[in-house]
Amino acid sequence: MNPRSPRSQFCKAALAAVALGVMFGLGDRPGYAETLDQMKAHYRRPPPTAPENRALAALGRELFFDPIISASGRTACATCHRPELGFAANEARSPTDSGRPTARKTQTLLGIGHARPPFDWDGRHATLEAQAVSAIGVGSMSMFATPHEVKVDDIIARVRKNEGYVAKFARALPGAPINLDNVVIALAAFERTIEPGIAPFDRWIKGEEAAIPESAKRGFVLFHTRAGCSACHRGWRFTDDQFHDVGSTTTDRGRGRELKHDPKMQFAFKTPTLRSVALRAPYLHDGSARTLREVIALYVKGGIDRDSRSPMINPIDLTEQDRDDLVAFLETLTGEGEAK
Numbered sequence: 471m472n473p474r475s476p477r478s479q480f481c482k483a484a485l486a487a488v489a490l491g492v493m494f495g496l497g498d499r500p501g502y503a504e505t506l507d508q509m510k511a512h513y514r515r516p517p518p519t520a521p522e523n524r525a526l527a528a529l530g531r532e533l534f535f536d537p538i539i540s541a542s543g544r545t546a547c548a549t550c551h552r553p554e555l556g557f558a559a560n561e562a563r564s565p566t567d568s569g570r571p572t573a574r575k576t577q578t579l580l581g582i583g584h585a586r587p588p589f590d591w592d593g594r595h596a597t598l599e600a601q602a603v604s605a606i607g608v609g610s611m612s613m614f615a616t617p618h619e620v621k622v623d624d625i626i627a628r629v630r631k632n633e634g635y636v637a638k639f640a641r642a643l644p645g646a647p648i649n650l651d652n653v654v655i656a657l658a659a660f661e662r663t664i665e666p667g668i669a670p671f672d673r674w675i676k677g678e679e680a681a682i683p684e685s686a687k688r689g690f691v692l693f694h695t696r697a698g699c700s701a702c703h704r705g706w707r708f709t710d711d712q713f714h715d716v717g718s719t720t721t722d723r724g725r726g727r728e729l730k731h732d733p734k735m736q737f738a739f740k741t742p743t744l745r746s747v748a749l750r751a752p753y754l755h756d757g758s759a760r761t762l763r764e765v766i767a768l769y770v771k772g773g774i775d776r777d778s779r780s781p782m783i784n785p786i787d788l789t790e791q792d793r794d795d796l797v798a799f800l801e802t803l804t805g806e807g808e809a810k
């Protein structure tokens with residue numbers, strides 16, 4: 471870079487600002503004492519994880535897209551976890567197999583193989599397998615709360631009758647029976663292969679300067695420093711896999727429904743990854759924010775001041791330009807080739 475170019479001047483100014491932050495005692499805020507290269511180093515991707523058993527993951531993929539594992543035979547996992555929307559949905563609540571809407575917004579499954587359990591917005595499932603048992607048996611894939619009960623055994627019988635599946639199970643899990651346990655083992659094996667696609671942001675992190683616009687670069691620095699976002703949206707998946715109350719107006723107690731006596735867990739939800747976030751509006755567990763701008767407006771206000779609200783959530787002063795920059799940054803996280 472030409473040392474006299476405007477961009478170089480901007481970078482020097484940014485570094486001076488970081489140094490000032492340290493001098494004024496802001497050093498405890500994440501990232502304040504770091505250079506841009508140090509900040510970027512926190513977001514480098516690990517190599518994709520290869521499935522231990524390819525045949526099993528391929529079988530799980532087929533089941534994930536197949537409505538025969540729902541009670542009515544009309545709903546697939548992919549009906550809600552849509553690959554072209556970052557394995558999420560673009561409605562606040564999606565119709566379940568029973569016709570009733572889901573209680574919460576469909577979560578994205580991007581990068582789920584790297585996520586720390588427990589799963590769901592409220593962490594009510596300890597493993598991906600347990601999550602799938604519940605989706606098929608009593609949740610989104612079942613006709614719960616309707617008179618048309620279909621037993622899980624009947625669903626498994628459909629899989630057993632399908633010659634294609636019989637051959638694929640035999641290859642993936644030689645000698646193992648086709649039962650619910652093995653169906654969810656296959657589903658989970660596939661889910662662990664759902665890697666976020668390479669995004670313009672990743673190419674920038676690897677050194678391709680022109681991969682993202684200047685506004686997004688400013689947004690990244692804000693995200694990692696003054697706006698405090700990286701306190702929770704940490705690392706290359708942009709999540710700490712923890713539960714926090716961000717102070718939204720929700721009446722859903724989230725993790726607090728599981729941990730009734732933990733005052734910090736009331737209204738707390740699992741930090742979502744921000745990978746491909748621009749694809750899956752509306753946002754938050756209840757879909758109450760229509761746009762990324764609306765999510766940022768919530769953080770500017772600092773949300774509702776209540777005992778459970780995270781100490782990392784405080785009102786922040788962001789200009790219109792800052793908000794545009796943050797959105798521009800979030801838009802660079804959209805991965806390519808996720809809907810294969």
Ligand code: HEC
Nearest residue numbers: 547550564565566572574575576577589590591592605610
């Ligand atoms: C009708 C829509 C719908 C269908 C069908 C559906 N899901 Fe989901 N899924 C959701 C919603 C909504 C959540 C969040 C649930 C909550 O927190 O209350 C979710 C959460 C999840 C999670 C937790 C993600 C995380 O980050 O913790 C996994 C894993 C998952 N679903 C996998 C599946 C699988 C596998 C299937 C098929 C067997 C399936 N889903 C079918 C809507 C759906």
Ligand code: HEC
Nearest residue numbers: 697698699702714739740741742753754755765769780782
């Ligand atoms: C205290 C931890 C914490 C901090 C700090 C934080 N977030 Fe979040 N973020 C969360 C949690 C938890 C959710 C889910 C909340 C919900 O659904 O009610 C969330 C949701 C989001 C979403 C919606 C994603 C989706 O899939 O629906 C976006 C976008 C987002 N945050 C961006 C940011 C930005 C930008 C900042 C900085 C201004 C920030 N976050 C700061 C924890 C945090």
